[in-house]
Amino acid sequence: MSYNKAMSKPTEAELEILSLLWEKKEASVRQIHEEISKSKETGYTTTLKIMQIMHAKGMVSRNEKSRTHIYMPATNQGETQKSLLKNLMTTAFGGSAKKLVMQALGQENPSKEELNEIREFLDQLERDS
Template sequence: MQAKPTESELEILAILWPMKQATVREIHEKLTETKDTGYTTTLKTMQIMHAKGLLRRDEQNRTHIYFPAVDETVTQKNLVTNFMATAFGGSAKNLVMQALGQGNPSKEELDEIRAFLDQLENEQ
């Protein structure tokens, strides 16, 4: 079973997934674009993530390079499944209705949602 990332760990993973690999400094620079955090906090969080198995680390050079050890899609699926079970009593309908009611989806997004629903129906 994959460790569940905290909110801070998820922020780091969201930066690292598209980058594929990065140093603590690179991750910290991206983080500080949106939040006020210290370098040592970023370092400690990434060390904890490594210990939890969320990150892998190449220690060949003086500057360690970190890699995601968890798949983005699998992590998202696990988080949504957990959230749906705890916050919405396991109801996908209630989760989707709440999510759509909070945002203002574009026509393109609604078209994609309709196409996805059609695909789900055709698979049953």
């Protein structure tokens, strides 16, 4: 099975695994499966198959030197998030960053600390432009 690395966007399950790998830097299928099993019921073979597909897509690399394969993220977290966000903004919000941000802030009740961080970020964007 051959995949075009540039064209593959992670599915929800793949993104969940990538998030764990970005956090852990590297992990076995068993370690990832144990983490996922804390929040939902899933079979070990399902986790294994998803990670094998992700390897074929180029989303993860693996060290095959020992009996237990160790997987590492092969995609950059920031670039992946940026790509997914751009796609979401284009398809769901007609390309409008304002609509996306307003919707995101309307769904949650940001803390005072989060609002201050958002203000600081906006101030920085204004200074840089």
